[in-house]
Amino acid sequence: xxxxxxxxxxxxxxxxxxxxxxxxxxxxxxxxxxxxxxxxxxxxxxxxxxxxxxxxxxxxxxxxxxxxxxxxxxxxxxxxxxxxxxxxxxxxxxxxxxxxxxxxxxxxxxxxxxxxxxxxxxxxxxxxxxxxxxxxxxxxxxxxxxxxxxxxxxxxxxxxxxxxxxxxxxxxxxxxxxxxxxxxxxxxxxxxxxxxxxxxxxxxxxxxxxxxxxxxxxxxxxxxxxxxxxxxxxxxxxxxxxxxxxxxxxxxxxxxxxxxxxxxxxxxxxxxxxxxxxxxxxxxxxxxxxxxxxxxxxxxxxxxxxxxxxxxxxxxxxxxxxxxxxxxxxxxxxxxxxxxxxxxxx
Numbered sequence: 001x002x003x004x005x006x007x008x009x010x011x012x013x014x015x016x017x018x019x020x021x022x023x024x025x026x027x028x029x030x031x032x033x034x035x036x037x038x039x040x041x042x043x044x045x046x047x048x049x050x051x052x053x054x055x056x057x058x059x060x061x062x063x064x065x066x067x068x069x070x071x072x073x074x075x076x077x078x079x080x081x082x083x084x085x086x087x088x089x090x091x092x093x094x095x096x097x098x099x100x101x102x103x104x105x106x107x108x109x110x111x112x113x114x115x116x117x118x119x120x121x122x123x124x125x126x127x128x129x130x131x132x133x134x135x136x137x138x139x140x141x142x143x144x145x146x147x148x149x150x151x152x153x154x155x156x157x158x159x160x161x162x163x164x165x166x167x168x169x170x171x172x173x174x175x176x177x178x179x180x181x182x183x184x185x186x187x188x189x190x191x192x193x194x195x196x197x198x199x200x201x202x203x204x205x206x207x208x209x210x211x212x213x214x215x216x217x218x219x220x221x222x223x224x225x226x227x228x229x230x231x232x233x234x235x236x237x238x239x240x241x242x243x244x245x246x247x248x249x250x251x252x253x254x255x256x257x258x259x260x261x262x263x264x265x266x267x268x269x270x271x272x273x274x275x276x277x278x279x280x281x282x283x284x285x286x287x288x289x290x291x292x293x294x295x296x297x298x299x300x301x302x303x304x305x306x307x308x309x310x311x312x313x314x315x316x317x318x319x320x321x322x323x324x325x326x327x328x329x330x331x332x333x334x335x336x337x338x339x340x341x342x343x344x345x346x
Contacts, residue, residue: 013066137199152184196226198235218304228286234279302340309333
């Protein structure tokens, strides 16, 4: 053990008040003495706790009563702790490992966030209770209604006509009409568009109905595309990924408030969510296959995308940056049109 005094400061228990002192070590005990040779504290070494020191920082010794001693020499290392912390300190000083950590940690985060979590989300969606999904869908609709939707201005006859076509399509595809519900709204925010909520409710804007008023088969193709999102659990998967990613960041950065925000803000997040290109392609394929199954043409889907693209280009100046960013996550319209027109059943 040390035969010479170790100068430093003693901090009183649970206080920032401190006094200059020095420590004497024996085989079993450490004693702190102030400048007037008055013993401040005597403790066995086994009852002390030692923080793992970082390079360039003093090795802090904590006593059982909450007091602590910080050596004046930042390079000083307690002799009884060399074996315990020697390896970690050597690793922290290893430049190759530091550079490797800088490169590997972002790669590890990328693998967790973009590979592991999405894979887990795919397998976890079937574990979500139907009641939870129904609540999530209706709460999401309630949030979107407040910020982006207005009551539909479509005539009752027009809505009834489309609802009848919707029910016939569900019956033909053996889909649950209690789950898949169709709602109409007017929306300056969404313009001509449709979207599906996780519980199976599909929302269609008046603007989309008006855009495709002369092509009901194209409207049918859009509705099938939205059903495809529900059948593949895309919204639930995105919600699971967002929740899991937030938990990962909360654990890494110690910000547990982020977890609460996920729970409280899951509804509004759907308003800003964008399906991945793979998800959009899955929904496209679902729509095209079922168009053919119902006796319609794969060109109906291409016609629908063409009409939406022309409408988008005509109104591009009126969209804000957020909406254009949302649209940019979709596959190229021309790619989708070409895929639909060239589609050959397997």
